[in-house]
Amino acid sequence: xxxxxxxxxxxxxxxxxxxxxxxxxxxxxxxxxxxxxxxxxxxxxxxxxxxxxxxxxxxxxxxxxxxxxxxxxxxxxxxxxxxxxxxxxxxxxxxxxxxxxxxxxxxxxxxxxxxxxxxxxxxxxxxxxxxxxxxxxxxxxxxxxxxxxxxxxxxxxxxxxxxxxxxxxxxxxxxxxxxxxxxxxxxxxxxxxxxxxxxxxxxxxxxxxxxxxxxxxxxxxxxxxxxxxxxxxxxxxxxxxxxxxxxxxxxxxxxxxxxxxxxxxxxxxxxxxxxxxxxxxxxxxxxxxxxxxxxxxxxxxxxxxxxxxxxxxxxxxx
Amino acid sequence: xxxxxxxxxxxxxxxxxxxxxxxxxxxxxxxxxxxxxxxxxxxxxxxxxxxxxxxxxxxxxxxxxxxxxxxxxxxxxxxxxxxxxxxxxxxxxxxxxxxxxxxxxxxxxxxxxxxxxxxxxxxxxxxxxxxxxxxxxxxxxxxxxxxxxxxxxxxxxxxxxxxxxxxxxxxxxxxxxxxxxxxxxxxxxxxxxxxxxxxxxxxxxxxxxxxxxxxxxxxxxxxxxxxxxxxxxxxxxxxxxxxxxxxxxxxxxxxxxxxxxxxxxxxxxxxxxxxxxxxxxxxxxxxxxxxxxxxxxxxxxxxxxxxxxxxxxxxxxxxxxxxxxxxxxxxxxxxxxxxxxxxxxxxxxxxxxxxxxxxxxxxxxxxxxxxxxxxxxxxxxxxxxxxxxxxxxxxxxxxxxxxxxxxxxxxxxxxxxxxxxxxxxxxxxxxxxxxxxxxxxxxxxxxxxxxxxxxxxxxxxxxxxxxxxxxxxxxxxxxxxxxxxxxxxxxxxxxxxxxxxxxxxxxxxxxxxxxxxxxxxxxxxxxxxxxxxxxxxxxxxxxxxxxxxxxxxxxxxxxxxxxxxxxxxxxxxxxxxxxxxxxxxxxxxxxxxxxxxxxxxxxxxxxxxxxxxxxxxxxxxxxxxxxxxxxxxxxxxxxxxxxxxxxxxxxxxxxxxxxxxxxxxxxxx
Numbered sequence: 001x002x003x004x005x006x007x008x009x010x011x012x013x014x015x016x017x018x019x020x021x022x023x024x025x026x027x028x029x030x031x032x033x034x035x036x037x038x039x040x041x042x043x044x045x046x047x048x049x050x051x052x053x054x055x056x057x058x059x060x061x062x063x064x065x066x067x068x069x070x071x072x073x074x075x076x077x078x079x080x081x082x083x084x085x086x087x088x089x090x091x092x093x094x095x096x097x098x099x100x101x102x103x104x105x106x107x108x109x110x111x112x113x114x115x116x117x118x119x120x121x122x123x124x125x126x127x128x129x130x131x132x133x134x135x136x137x138x139x140x141x142x143x144x145x146x147x148x149x150x151x152x153x154x155x156x157x158x159x160x161x162x163x164x165x166x167x168x169x170x171x172x173x174x175x176x177x178x179x180x181x182x183x184x185x186x187x188x189x190x191x192x193x194x195x196x197x198x199x200x201x202x203x204x205x206x207x208x209x210x211x212x213x214x215x216x217x218x219x220x221x222x223x224x225x226x227x228x229x230x231x232x233x234x235x236x237x238x239x240x241x242x243x244x245x246x247x248x249x250x251x252x253x254x255x256x257x258x259x260x261x262x263x264x265x266x267x268x269x270x271x272x273x274x275x276x277x278x279x280x281x282x283x284x285x286x287x288x289x290x291x292x293x294x295x296x297x298x299x300x301x302x303x304x305x306x307x308x309x310x311x312x313x314x315x316x317x318x
Numbered sequence: 319x320x321x322x323x324x325x326x327x328x329x330x331x332x333x334x335x336x337x338x339x340x341x342x343x344x345x346x347x348x349x350x351x352x353x354x355x356x357x358x359x360x361x362x363x364x365x366x367x368x369x370x371x372x373x374x375x376x377x378x379x380x381x382x383x384x385x386x387x388x389x390x391x392x393x394x395x396x397x398x399x400x401x402x403x404x405x406x407x408x409x410x411x412x413x414x415x416x417x418x419x420x421x422x423x424x425x426x427x428x429x430x431x432x433x434x435x436x437x438x439x440x441x442x443x444x445x446x447x448x449x450x451x452x453x454x455x456x457x458x459x460x461x462x463x464x465x466x467x468x469x470x471x472x473x474x475x476x477x478x479x480x481x482x483x484x485x486x487x488x489x490x491x492x493x494x495x496x497x498x499x500x501x502x503x504x505x506x507x508x509x510x511x512x513x514x515x516x517x518x519x520x521x522x523x524x525x526x527x528x529x530x531x532x533x534x535x536x537x538x539x540x541x542x543x544x545x546x547x548x549x550x551x552x553x554x555x556x557x558x559x560x561x562x563x564x565x566x567x568x569x570x571x572x573x574x575x576x577x578x579x580x581x582x583x584x585x586x587x588x589x590x591x592x593x594x595x596x597x598x599x600x601x602x603x604x605x606x607x608x609x610x611x612x613x614x615x616x617x618x619x620x621x622x623x624x625x626x627x628x629x630x631x632x633x634x635x636x637x638x639x640x641x642x643x644x645x646x647x648x649x650x651x652x653x654x655x656x657x658x659x660x661x662x663x664x665x666x667x668x669x670x671x672x673x674x675x676x677x678x679x680x681x682x683x684x685x686x687x688x689x690x691x692x693x694x695x696x697x698x699x700x701x702x703x704x705x706x707x708x709x710x711x712x713x714x715x716x717x718x719x720x721x722x723x724x725x726x727x728x729x730x731x732x733x734x735x736x737x738x739x740x741x742x743x744x745x746x747x748x749x750x751x752x753x754x755x756x757x758x759x760x761x762x763x764x765x766x767x768x769x770x771x772x773x774x775x776x777x778x779x780x781x782x783x784x785x786x787x788x789x790x791x792x793x794x795x796x797x798x799x800x801x802x803x804x805x806x807x808x809x810x811x812x813x814x815x816x817x818x819x820x821x822x823x824x825x826x827x828x829x830x831x832x833x834x835x836x837x838x839x840x841x842x843x844x845x846x847x848x849x850x851x852x853x854x855x856x857x858x859x860x861x862x863x864x865x866x867x868x869x870x871x872x873x874x875x876x877x878x879x880x881x882x883x884x885x886x887x888x889x890x891x892x893x894x895x896x897x898x899x900x901x902x903x904x905x906x907x908x909x910x911x912x913x914x915x916x917x918x919x920x921x922x923x924x925x926x927x928x929x930x931x932x933x934x935x936x937x938x939x940x941x942x943x944x945x946x947x948x949x950x951x952x953x954x955x956x957x958x959x960x961x962x963x964x965x966x967x968x969x970x971x972x973x974x975x976x977x978x979x980x981x982x983x984x985x986x987x
């Protein structure tokens with residue numbers, strides 16, 4: 001049984017690494033349809049990565065070793081996070097290394113490294129992007145923590161596998177606070193992954209950039225790794241969301257044979273397709289806000305999460 | 319007292335005496351410099367290590383408290399000393415961080431910078447010894463003597479460069495606040511003896527106080543120790559004194575001395591007063607959280623690197639006090655296990671802070687020696703000139719920003735875990751509002767990351783903002799050794815949290831009679847139950863390093879490793895200079911915008927006709943004008959009233975004495 005869990009662990013990580021660019025490509029495709037453009041093919045992100053890996057890296061003359069190390073660290077943290085999040089099964093060797101709060105910490109590590117790398121070259125846009133990224137980060141974290149607090153109140157755990165196991169033990173159980181928490185989580189997800197109300201992944205205007213501004217000096221394989229890491233981050237956030245709010249189909253402790261894994265993979269794909277379409281819809285319907293409206297947006301997410309908490313405490317649902 | 323074995327305490331006292339001896343020896347050497355640097359400070363570091371080892375072994379082996387009565391002090395009040403779990407934890411902290419600072423100091427202090435090295439060595443080692451005695455004292459008298467020695471020796475260390483007026487002013491403010499605090503602590507001891515006139519801690523432990531007097535003693539202690547620790551609004555001396563002091567002294571004060579205030583708070587509230595009311599907990603929690611947020615916000619807008627770190631100390635002290643408050647709250651609601659968890663978080667954070675804050679203050683010392691600059695606006699790009707200091711500072715930066723797998727994250731994670739249980743508190747409203755404290759804590763931690771990105775990015779990354787920075791030299795080997803020691807501490811506690819958790823849970827065992835789960839697997843920590851939450855720093859570190867390594871090899875094998883060095887692109891804008899980088903002010907701008915209500919800002923905008931145009935912004939603490947200046951004015955006004963009787967002529971003073979005598983005679987007869 002040990003060998004099986006290890007195989008399952010590596011299978012899950014490999015699947016995450018493989019389909020994360022596909023998920024980003026799927027969202028781009030949905031967005032293109034919704035905006036009446038002709039969509040790029042689904043394999044476009046892979047082509048992009050291949051092209052970048054084969055190019056020569058043009059490295060700024062003033063770049064320090066930190067700048068070259070950061071893409072690997074980003075990719076490493078995101079792969080590790082993918083190993084910890086129960087996207088397919090809950091009985092994973094790595095899952096105990098971090099609960100959901102430690103996962104936020106892991107994402108924060110990646111964010112700090114990227115921001116430091118952006119400041120390393122000493123260009124105006126890089127440090128501007130770093131500053132904005134850190135700002136969005138510190139506004140988003142309290143909201144995210146309140147969402148997790150809510151999940152803890154419902155199931156007495158912040159470990160994602162325990163949360164999923166708990167939901168599957170009581171499948172019909174729905175608490176009104178979950179709806180508030182879910183909305184707050186989606187808002188945080190958009191902000192943390194540089195999606196539209198806060199940042200535009202397709203922007204070409206330097207002054208409004210956040211995430212892209214930090215990547216301006218990266219090229220070739222370094223850029224490929226950073227892009228892949230961002231795709232993985234979006235995928236990871238989606239999987240955290242599934243574990244918190246849509247845990248159906250994930251193979252739980254004890255019920256994780258081959259058939260359950262097939263069901264889990266199918267469920268994950270269906271959820272990703274639906275989530276991608278939903279994200280594209282939200283992004284197409286909303287406009288990017290000014291950078292100083294970002295606090296209001298994230299305060300809104302925070303308030304919704306707190307409201308969920310209060311609803312739970314006031315109603316005393318158990 | 320029954321005669322119990324107390325050799326650990328005897329050894330510790332001998333080591334403390336050795337510190338004092340080292341200090342005096344430094345003073346006696348005629349041509350100081352080299353001897354002090356090469357022999358006395360390294361010896362001091364060795365003594366620190368021995369103290370840490372003794373205290374650590376005592377703590378982990380779980381021996382009974384040891385006491386000694388020294389025939390010194392007042393005739394009927396000899397010095398009582400006591401070594402128990404609480405004091406040995408703080409001695410451990412003092413020893414571990416003190417060793418790194420002492421080794422660094424051996425390479426740092428040089429002649430020609432303020433106080434001569436010999437005298438500096440005396441003040442430094444007396445400071446260390448007095449902190450150890452504060453921690454070991456078992457009666458109010460010895461505690462106060464050591465406390466005042468600590469304040470005075472650190473005052474002289476702060477005003478080492480006393481020819482600079484700002485430094486004298488900062489030193490005076492520090493001394494003033496230290497004495498206001500000491501007065502409160504003295505009054506608190508006065509209340510604690512409860513009419514028995516016994517000033518040993520043992521008598522105070524058994525004194526029965528009414529709720530009113532117990533709360534009075536608690537509030538006085540909170541005021542006194544809060545002033546030393548830098549709780550808002552008693553924090554004003556910190557951002558003045560830390561930049562004024564030489565960097566190792568800032569490291570000692572921030573890393574170690576603030577912790578003696580935490581120690582005193584724990585000793586009085588848990589050990590002597592046996593925490594009695596949940597309102598105390600709410601008060602400490604609220605003050606702690608407010609200080610944490612306040613410190614983080616102010617740190618984000620600073621432009622002097624040592625002031626920035628000073629405000630960050632206020633933030634971290636706030637986090638520690640939030641843990642203490644939460645622990646009091648849980649304990650008074652009979653949720654002992656959660657109280658132990660929160661107290662563990664506070665203690666581990668105290669240890670962590672003493673490591674990474676000392677580390678960062680010491681790196682500012684190296685930067686200061688290499689560049690002569692404290693102003694963030696004139697630094698930059700030092701990672702290329704000072705790779706040692708920069709890479710060690712990166713460890714400190716990531717640790718203090720509360721990022722896994724470093725040690726700062728462990729304590730913040732523990733504290734967040736204990737916040738999760740606050741809905742179980744059986745008081746309406748308290749159980750609804752305290753969970754929001756977790757959000758404040760998360761905001762503070764994330765703001766700390768923002769602050770540290772600013773600190774590290776502006777000092778070490780980017781391009782040099784001044785031409786003179788090109789000549790900056792890396793730290794010498796003694797400085798590096800001290801820095802590496804502290805950095806290893808940050809990493810070790812980060813990946814094996816049990817190193818800090820085991821000692822901390824020994825303290826909770828003594829104070830609360832309850833321990834969190836620290837045994838079991840070396841790989842994971844699961845303080846309450848493994849189903850509830852687990853964390854493993856070592857797996858995170860191994861995972862990241864492993865994936866980074868594999869990815870690196872794969873990229874090299876599947877693609878290539880070719881690199882062309884080119885000028886920075888920056889979207890093709892030509893004529894970029896180092897002055898176009900984001901400044902420290904620029905990095906503070908979003909914070910000033912969002913948290914404007916916290917600051918008192920004065921802005922001078924340039925006119926179109928000004929040549930050259932100057933943009934100036936001054937940011938002040940609101941508390942300074944709201945509280946301190948009115949108090950100062952009131953004191954001055956009162957002094958003015960009293961000064962009427964001081965005519966200055968001798969005959970009038972003789973007349974006063976005469977009338978006093980007559981009045982006294984009237985009373986006597």
